[in-house]
Amino acid sequence: MKEQKIPYKIYLEEQEMPTAWYNVRADMKNKPAPLLNPGTHEPMTAEELGGVFCADLVAQELDNTNPYIEIPAEIRDFYKMYRPSPLVRAYCLEEKLQTPAKIYYKFEGNNTSGSHKLNSAIAQAYYAKKQGLKGVTTETGAGQWGTALSMACSYFDLDCKVFMVKVSYEQKPFRREVMRVYGASVTPSPSETTEVGKKILAAHPGTTGSLGCAISEAVEVAVSNPGYRYVLGSVLNQVLLHQSVIGLETKAALDKYGIKPDIIIGCAGGGSNLGGLIAPFMGEKLRGEADYRIIAVEPASCPSFTRGVYAYDFCDTGMVCPLAKMYTLGSNFIPAPNHAGGLRYHGMSPVLSQLYADGLMEATSVPQTAVFEAAEQFARVEGILPAPESSHAIRVAIDEALKCKETGEEKTIVFGLTGTGYFDMVAYEKYHNGEMDDYVPTDAELAKFRDTLPKLG
Numbered sequence: 001m002k003e004q005k006i007p008y009k010i011y012l013e014e015q016e017m018p019t020a021w022y023n024v025r026a027d028m029k030n031k032p033a034p035l036l037n038p039g040t041h042e043p044m045t046a047e048e049l050g051g052v053f054c055a056d057l058v059a060q061e062l063d064n065t066n067p068y069i070e071i072p073a074e075i076r077d078f079y080k081m082y083r084p085s086p087l088v089r090a091y092c093l094e095e096k097l098q099t100p101a102k103i104y105y106k107f108e109g110n111n112t113s114g115s116h117k118l119n120s121a122i123a124q125a126y127y128a129k130k131q132g133l134k135g136v137t138t139e140t141g142a143g144q145w146g147t148a149l150s151m152a153c154s155y156f157d158l159d160c161k162v163f164m165v166k167v168s169y170e171q172k173p174f175r176r177e178v179m180r181v182y183g184a185s186v187t188p189s190p191s192e193t194t195e196v197g198k199k200i201l202a203a204h205p206g207t208t209g210s211l212g213c214a215i216s217e218a219v220e221v222a223v224s225n226p227g228y229r230y231v232l233g234s235v236l237n238q239v240l241l242h243q244s245v246i247g248l249e250t251k252a253a254l255d256k257y258g259i260k261p262d263i264i265i266g267c268a269g270g271g272s273n274l275g276g277l278i279a280p281f282m283g284e285k286l287r288g289e290a291d292y293r294i295i296a297v298e299p300a301s302c303p304s305f306t307r308g309v310y311a312y313d314f315c316d317t318g319m320v321c322p323l324a325k326m327y328t329l330g331s332n333f334i335p336a337p338n339h340a341g342g343l344r345y346h347g348m349s350p351v352l353s354q355l356y357a358d359g360l361m362e363a364t365s366v367p368q369t370a371v372f373e374a375a376e377q378f379a380r381v382e383g384i385l386p387a388p389e390s391s392h393a394i395r396v397a398i399d400e401a402l403k404c405k406e407t408g409e410e411k412t413i414v415f416g417l418t419g420t421g422y423f424d425m426v427a428y429e430k431y432h433n434g435e436m437d438d439y440v441p442t443d444a445e446l447a448k449f450r451d452t453l454p455k456l457g
Contacts, residue, residue: 008088008089010253010254010256012249016252017083020069020070021068021245022068023066023067024275024286025063026064027283028286029358032351035323036322038314038319038322041454054124054127056131057238060238067283069241079245081111082111082118084253085106086107087250088417092381097402101404101410101413102259102413104412106249106277106415108419109417113151114144117145117147117272119242119276120239122148124231125149126152128158134159135159135228137162139215139233140233141164141344142175142388144419145233147175148233149162150181150183150184153182160182161228162218163188163217164187165208166208169188172424175423194217194221196220197213200216200317200318204334210334210344216318216319216320233270235270235347236349237349237351240271240349243277244280248279251281261292261412261414262412263414264281264294265294265295265397265414265416266296266393269345270347273418295362296356296361297393299367299368300438301338301439301440302344303365304329306364306365307441308329312325312453317331323456326350329449330448332346336441339368342387342389346449369431369436370438371388372427373395374395376431385421387419388427391421
């Protein structure tokens with residue numbers, strides 16, 4: 001195959017789109033540890049989870065055996081509005097770096113929500129509607145998940161209540177307004193509208209909030225209002241399942257041209273985009289069919305993989321959600337106010353945590369000024385303004401390509417471009433004005449949060 005036959009953008013035909021999600025847990029020898037009841041510390045049953053989540057989503061959450069789960073026709077029809085998304089060869093970036101590496105990125109920003117989050121939002125809204133619910137509650141950090149869920153709920157005529165991390169609520173008014181355009185109510189978190197919010201504000205006056213805080217409030221509202229359930233945009237098994245469409249399309253596009261990646265890179269906050277991107281590749285790795293170097297990239301200001309501990313912890317700051325075994329900084333951890341964008345969750349997906357613990361993937365953390373430097377470099381040559389989250393993956397992709405320049409190796413690098421950064425201009429402004437710094441929590445600070453981990457006996 002000649003190099004020039006590979007197009008700039010690789011699109012799949014509509015009939016080549018996935019008809020089933022891939023469940024990587026089916027191929028994992030060591031399954032993710034079960035969620036535990038916060039009161040009894042016993043594994044959560046389907047009945048217990050059903051009080052918080054939709055019934056069909058509970059079944060997906062607990063499924064460790066079925067490798068493929070059919071995508072309902074209604075969801076596939078919605079996907080057709082923006083899927084399949086393009087796999088792009090970064091020819092201009094390669095030329096700029098003067099690297100022998102071949103760089104590809106899967107672009108998930110070609111929908112109104114501006115990110116990959118819509119892949120799971122429409123699925124979760126579908127199952128809520130199927131169950132006959134009135135609406136759903138959720139949290140959002142940078143606002144991408146809240147935007148996606150508000151769109152999905154509007155499509156299925158569901159009420160949508162969003163608790164948005166306060167610092168993002170204040171920094172990203174336009175993202176907030178997009179949610180309201182689609183009919184969602186948006187509340188800055190922590191708030192005085194819930195009991196758990198009041199407790200958090202009493203314990204942390206003036207706090208700028210965290211995803212853990214917002215989750216607690218959203219769960220409280222869901223369980224106290226008949227006809228509502230809580231939905232989550234990352235971390236959970238069900239979310240990684242829905243996001244596997246990213247990886248399935250990526251692999252199908254690469255296979256179409258006989259391309260095998262050497263390195264696969266994704267940003268990591270709670271794990272939704274990374275887990276979705278790597279799913280089929282990790283499946284091959286688990287089955288012994290192929291090998292890949294898989295890199296999770298997280299912010300140095302919220303380093304759950306690289307500096308957290310692998311232990312059971314609460315999924316939320318209010319300590320009302322189930323306990324999950326994951327790499328965690330402690331449920332009370334709140335990123336510094338200067339932390340830009342999402343990737344601000346204190347823990348990591350139990351699926352990805354188990355894979356990382358088993359040595360099947362690696363992780364690195366990067367400071368945010370270096371992230372925005374890479375974002376600007378990418379924007380100037382590839383013509384897409386990337387989201388701060390995605391730019392963590394861009395940073396490491398560039399670094400790996402420069403290593404290839406030094407060694408002369410012609411490696412193929414694939415990374416996930418989760419969305420666009422047009423609602424993140426406050427962060428870009430701070431970077432341009434020299435007002436952004438690289439705050440990194442000290443070991444002593446992290447130890448203080450780790451001391452709050454639950455004691456399971």
